[in-house]
Amino acid sequence: xxxxxxxALILSLLGIFLLLLLSSALKNTPSSxxxxxxxxxxxxxxxxxKILTLREASxxxxxxxxxxxxxxxxxxxxxxxxxxxxxSFQEKSLVEIRGKISxxxxxxxxxxxxxxxxxxxx
Amino acid sequence: MLLEILLAIILGxxxxxxxxxxxxxxxxxxxxxxxxxxxxxxLEIPNIVLITFLISIAITHTFVxxxxxxxLGAPDEDNFLSILPGHQMLIQGKGFTAVILTxxxxxxxxxxxxxxxxxxxxxxxxxxxxxQRIMIxxxxxxxxxxxxxxxxxxxxxxxxxxxxxxxxxxxxxxxxKENLLPLFTGLFGISSLLTSIIKKQTLPSQTILALRExxxxxSSLKKSILASIIASxxxxxxxxxxxxxxxxxxxxxxxxxxxxxxxxxxxxxxTLVTSLSFLTLYSIDxxxxxxxxxxxxxxxxxSSDIIIIVFIILISGILAFLLTIKIAxxxxxxxxxINYRKLSLIILILLxxxxxxxxxxxxxxxxxxxxxLGLACILLGIRRTHLMGCLLIxxxxxxx
Numbered sequence: 001x002x003x004x005x006x007x008a009l010i011l012s013l014l015g016i017f018l019l020l021l022l023s024s025a026l027k028n029t030p031s032s033x034x035x036x037x038x039x040x041x042x043x044x045x046x047x048x049x050k051i052l053t054l055r056e057a058s059x060x061x062x063x064x065x066x067x068x069x070x071x072x073x074x075x076x077x078x079x080x081x082x083x084x085x086x087x088s089f090q091e092k093s094l095v096e097i098r099g100k101i102s103x104x105x106x107x108x109x110x111x112x113x114x115x116x117x118x119x120x121x122x
Numbered sequence: 123m124l125l126e127i128l129l130a131i132i133l134g135x136x137x138x139x140x141x142x143x144x145x146x147x148x149x150x151x152x153x154x155x156x157x158x159x160x161x162x163x164x165l166e167i168p169n170i171v172l173i174t175f176l177i178s179i180a181i182t183h184t185f186v187x188x189x190x191x192x193x194l195g196a197p198d199e200d201n202f203l204s205i206l207p208g209h210q211m212l213i214q215g216k217g218f219t220a221v222i223l224t225x226x227x228x229x230x231x232x233x234x235x236x237x238x239x240x241x242x243x244x245x246x247x248x249x250x251x252x253x254q255r256i257m258i259x260x261x262x263x264x265x266x267x268x269x270x271x272x273x274x275x276x277x278x279x280x281x282x283x284x285x286x287x288x289x290x291x292x293x294x295x296x297x298x299k300e301n302l303l304p305l306f307t308g309l310f311g312i313s314s315l316l317t318s319i320i321k322k323q324t325l326p327s328q329t330i331l332a333l334r335e336x337x338x339x340x341s342s343l344k345k346s347i348l349a350s351i352i353a354s355x356x357x358x359x360x361x362x363x364x365x366x367x368x369x370x371x372x373x374x375x376x377x378x379x380x381x382x383x384x385x386x387x388x389x390x391x392x393t394l395v396t397s398l399s400f401l402t403l404y405s406i407d408x409x410x411x412x413x414x415x416x417x418x419x420x421x422x423x424x425s426s427d428i429i430i431i432v433f434i435i436l437i438s439g440i441l442a443f444l445l446t447i448k449i450a451x452x453x454x455x456x457x458x459x460i461n462y463r464k465l466s467l468i469i470l471i472l473l474x475x476x477x478x479x480x481x482x483x484x485x486x487x488x489x490x491x492x493x494x495l496g497l498a499c500i501l502l503g504i505r506r507t508h509l510m511g512c513l514l515i516x517x518x519x520x521x522x
Contacts, residue, residue: 005498008494008498008501009494009498011490011494012285012494012495013285015487015490015494015495016288016289016292016495018487018491019292019487019488019491020291020292022296023293024295026295026296043299044298
């Protein structure tokens with residue numbers, strides 16, 4: 001049993017390290033917006049693009065239109081942190097969106113879990 | 123409409139029974155799959171009938187899923203703790219009693235649910251913003267107590283907790299479908315099955331008692347109920363906290379619980395957390411279970427819907443209780459006639475196939491690594507709740 005415990009612990013340590021490496025390697029390849037639109041609902045997605053429009057549709061609920069050179073997509077964000085108060089998030093800011101694909105009124109959109117500012121609006 | 127709702131309840135109970143007795147399948151996965159399929163081709167069905175169907179499945183699942191966790195050692199993340207006292211009773215030939223105790227818990231949960239409705243509808247919306255502000259401290263305290271309550275070895279508990287956290291962080295950042303499935307299948311399902319296979323577990327014949335012979339003392343009931351009242355609301359507030367961890371916290375607060383009391387507590391918490399999640403969806407717009415997320419996507423809940431939901435929960439719960447007794451009786455009769463080691467192996471292969479089907483080969487890798495961590499936790503002889511660092515640490519980092 002002691003040998004088995006040692007093996008299990010070593011496999012866990014090495015495996016977790018491998019998964020961390022894999023997650024950081026696979027993270028470095030965001031989808032294009034066009035590719036994201038082809039994904040099924042609830043699929044996790046990561047895209048980068050410029051904010052075309054940004055509005056607070058209701059308190060703490062934001063709707064953004066984000067575009068890259070392949071197309072544009074609507075992004076919704078339920079956030080307790082007001083995006084509008086963070087002046088760096090403006091139209092034309094380059095952002096990375098992480099979230100899940102959803103369909104609303106026959107249109108593909110992203111329900112964002114996180115929006116990261118990559119570059120301020122020019 | 124009433125007829126359609128009743129029909130949806132019956133169909134939901136049947137499907138919930140099937141998903142419940144299928145080893146390793148969590149209700150969140152079932153909800154996501156159902157939502158995906160119903161949205162695509164059953165558009166003519168009114169949303170209230172669809173949510174009736176979903177809620178009936180979920181409530182039935184919370185009763186029935188103790189059967190595979192106790193008899194087959196294949197739990198999901200909400201009832202993984204039942205494998206410990208439940209498995210001990212199974213080895214003593216009391217598997218049937220163990221399942222019935224969790225079903226009693228489920229039945230008590232229905233009563234507690236009715237009692238807690240006013241709190242969740244009228245008081246929760248007022249206090250929730252304050253709770254959110256101190257969420258990080260509540261999470262930190264929860265993590266501290268989970269490790270502090272470990273009686274065998276706190277250092278190992280801390281190590282397993284941290285490793286689970288890293289495992290969770292890595293898994294959530296991988297491009298995986300249904301990332302909780304391989305993670306929990308490995309941590310709690312495959313590791314338990316491997317233990318049974320390694321130990322060459324055999325089972326004695328199971329005693330099937332009449333319900334009136336399965337007695338629970340009033341003081342035991344009181345302790346379990348008090349622990350569940352402490353535990354269940356925690357799941358409504360705290361991200362990353364499943365009913366299993368909440369049950370541990372509840373049980374530690376009220377004092378040491380014996381096997382029976384702990385199984386009743388788990389039964390209560392499992393059903394109560396799912397039932398309350400529909401109330402939190404309505405009152406604070408937070409869907410804390412997969413099925414509540416699905417319901418929230420289908421319908422913006424109004425107060426009139428809550429009355430229907432309460433009705434659905436009660437009817438499905440009572441039907442599920444009766445079905446659980448019948449199925450547990452069948453399992454008790456056949457379990458010692460089959461080769462338990464071979465059965466564990468078959469279930470293990472089934473779980474691996476489920477993981478590959480839903481989460482792909484990357485999911486299988488996650489399951490393999492999670493299994494080794496789960497196995498290490500079992501072999502170290504410490505509580506398996508520490509493995510929930512895989513949810514608690516990512517949740518903590520989200521709030522920092």
